[in-house]
Amino acid sequence: MASEAFEEIAETFEFLDDWEDRYRHVIELGRELPALDDAVKVPATKVEGCASQVWLLPRIEGSGPEARFDFDGESDAMIVQGLIAILHALYSGLSVAQVTAVDAPAELARLGLNDHLSAQRSNGLRAMVERIRKLAAEAAAA
Template sequence: MLPPIETIVENFEFIEDDYMRLEYLIELGRALPPMPEALRTDENRVRGCESQVWIDTKLDIDPSGPKMSLQGFSDSVIVCGFVALMLSLYNGLAPGKAAETDGLELFRQLQFGSHVTSKRSNGVREMVNRIRRDAARLAA
């Protein structure tokens, strides 16, 4: 199970060593709940990522209102960590709030921009764009 995004951010703030930050990112990816093979469809595939990435977006209705429910997976352990970050950020948000939330800001806040390839950065951007588009669609 993934920790709340606030806990993840706090943990990254305490880790100064780049190697340890990468290890923590990989650990987060390993904590992703398994994504069923049936959801690894072409429709759920995120285009523009160097690795294969799938994100399934659903809407859960609870007494407090509709909430985003996401599942994700990548064939790369590092990218699974980025998927975990985005799922921790967006899961449980109301669709309207999710559509307005900039996951790239989290990516910058955690200072990954200078430590990953431009292809990986573009992949994270595509994940964020995909989730925000799905959120806007679900909010409508």
């Protein structure tokens, strides 16, 4: 159930031959994200479980399970900022019910990230996915 934006990332990953190029692409994706205002970089938006500083700010339009999910995010680490961009491509624009149904580990495995991220980065990525799923589940229940 991947979005068109995520499919484009997956296709680009298939095209790029080595992981150095893929890492560069991840960093470029992260550079395209707008910076968060410092005022929203507060404990309530901070993602625990990441070695880097990570903030995710949800934007929900509507209410109930059909509400549209989007988020802004930022990290102080370039690779992690790129991972936020990948997650944004995976989840942005879905309903909150769809967000909770996405098999993020399977979708991200298509990119080969599991084999090429450090244990700390993998833990941080899982923490971001868990936070996104929690935000969507809370919005769906509201």
